Amino acid sequence: MKERRKVTRKNLMAYTQVFDLYGVYLIGYLGDLTLQGAMVIGEKQIKENEEMTLAIELPELPDIAASRMTIPARVVWCQEDISPEYFNVGFEFKEVSPDQQTIIESIIDNYEFRRDTPDYRFRPSTGK
DSSP states (O other), rough: OOOOOOOOOEEEOSSEEEEEEETTTEEEEEEEEEEEEEEEEEEOOOOOEEEEEEEEEOOOOOOOOOSSSEEEEEEEEEEEOTTTEEEEEEEEEOOOOHHHHHHHHHHHHHHHHOOOOOOOSOOOTTTO
8 A cells, every 4th residue: 555644643542532422432552643634443443534622632732731632634544453352443633733733743753662772871781
C-alpha cells in the first residue's frame, strides 16, 4: 500500500483511552498521533468513512489542566492488527482548534516513543 501520509507518525508511550463521545463506548487506545489524525488500537472493527466525535482521555501534561479532548474525526482505514484480536483504526481529524493543536503537540512532546541512540562517552566493551 502506497504511503499517502504527509506528516510522520509519532508513536506514543502513554496509556491513552479513546472513546466515541456520542456512542459512549471505548474505541481503544491511542497508538500514534499527528496534528492531522491518529491511529487507535481497539477490539472492534469500524467502517471506513464513519464520522464520529472522539473523546481522548489526556495523560498528565505540563501546563495543561484539561483531562479530555473531544475532536470530530473520520475513519480513513481499519485493518487487523498483528495480534488478530485487535484492529488498527486510522482517523483523520476534521478540524483542529488552536487549543487542540497545543494539546496534541504537548502529547507528542511528552509521550512520543523515541528511538534515540544514547551518546556514550566510551564503549562499554572497550572502556575507551
